Amino acid sequence: MAHRQEIRFLLNDRQVAIGDIGASDTLLDHLRLTAALTGTKEGCAEGDCGACTVLVGRLRDGVLRYQPVNACIRFLASVDACHVVTVEHLRAGEGGGLHPVQQAMVDHHGSQCGFCTPGIVMALYALWMQTPEPTRHQIETALQGNLCRCTGYAPIIRAAEAAARYGTPATDPLNTEREAVTARLAALQDGHRVEVARDDDRAILPASVDDLAAMLLEHPAATVVAGATDVGLWVTKHFRDISPAVFTGHLEGLQQIEVGDTAMRIGAGASYTDCEAMLAAEYPNLTEYWNRIAGWQVRNMGTVGGNIANGSPIGDTPPVLIALGAEIVLRRGEARRSLALEDFFIDYGKQDRAPGEFIEQIIIPRRANGTHHAAYKVSKRRDDDISSVAAAFNVTVAEGTVTAARIAFGGMAGIPKRAKAAEAAIVGAAWSEATLLTAAASLDDDFAPLTDWRASSEYRMQVARNLFRRFWLEQGAGDAAARLSA
């Protein structure tokens, strides 16, 4: 296996090669402390505030795609063969002066103290490149991961609405130089395994999924790093040693999404954003829920496999995937096994994963006729917040009778878990409000939720029961299109 002992990437318009880096070095520290690109700010260092937003461009199937990400929890090693674009790289619009998005922010008074502004400009830049004339909803979605504590959002939203009048993405350098940058990135993708280290802090970027399997056999205690939206915080908040870390975010073989006749197969390394279109086409009722996971930047980095593997009782994908009847494929070396996702979660902090094993795929059944689906997230803040309670329903109805039900909750137990007593109360009964309310009443047999700083036990139980009523109002009461506002 050919090795390389440095990472190579494009930073704005220059190529960078670095060998002396550890697994835990962040992109933000490199930008600010080494490259002296201090336009990118550090606010929270945990992916919440968006002050550190940069664009990262990567080739996927040969196509260059830029996404806004949080540099504070993005490890430097993971930008190998990428194009990192910081706020300093924004160029003047056609009339000179500032970039169109920056000028719109100035003219619409979108900045006061200015600390959040570079991050907001980068998020709006990414939106403008993707959707020059966005709807209000698209703007709000793009800004989910950016906090501004002094301007207020109305002027920023007005700037986003106006940006298209200041210039067109067609003449932006990220488009006019796309071919040249694609060629430079293609030249950086040499198919080598990359190993870099500073002292004992080691990062390995396997050359392929097979190489990942081999590396994890060799280093069974290694930290797998996918999007780093959990692992990043282990470093920036808890100062944990993650070495040796085996990175997976560059492995296209782990990001494939295939829609087959009976099932959809998602590579464990597919990000939330990667899965969005496929889910929207198959399970449109889940779109709103999906878009309430974290903010845009984190959804571009965070993977479904990482959300499952971290085993959190309040991860948002497990309840939905369990309700849909998903399975996962675990791989150790060349050996693979399939497992119903619900069986992966054994107890709080304990999952059915052997040392050296990794999640390779998630398999979700295609939608069946006569099924009703919904997923709900209840959190203190609407955007960019962790669930107090999450619920997912998948109920099959034939001729007015419920013939099958899978209902799963997050935040109600030490693991994401099915509500089996509630399911039993539904199956075989009439598809009616009374049936769902009976099921809601039986939740006491399924769960005894904890009280913590997010919610009390009583609140969680009451909310969980109420979601059965909501499910009926949206799915059973006649007008399934009428979704209640969150």
Ligand SMILES: Cc1cc2nc3c(=O)[nH]c(=O)nc-3n(C[C@H](O)[C@H](O)[C@H](O)COP(=O)(O)OP(=O)(O)OC[C@H]3O[C@@H](n4cnc5c(N)ncnc54)[C@H](O)[C@@H]3O)c2cc1C
């Ligand atoms: C600001 C912010 C907001 C967030 N909001 C939400 C939210 O609303 N809902 C929510 O559910 N989560 C949220 N999260 C948590 C996080 O985004 C998710 O858990 C994410 O899906 C983790 O995926 P990742 O690829 O970033 O995993 P990583 O951080 O790279 O890894 C997470 C864990 O999974 C392991 N791992 C990763 N991939 C594999 C694999 N293929 N096989 C085996 N192990 C693997 C890692 O070793 C680690 O233990 C948020 C995080 C941040 C920073």
Ligand code: FES
């Ligand atoms: S510094 Fe707050 S998201 Fe990165």
Ligand code: FES
């Ligand atoms: S302008 Fe001050 S935080 Fe946004």
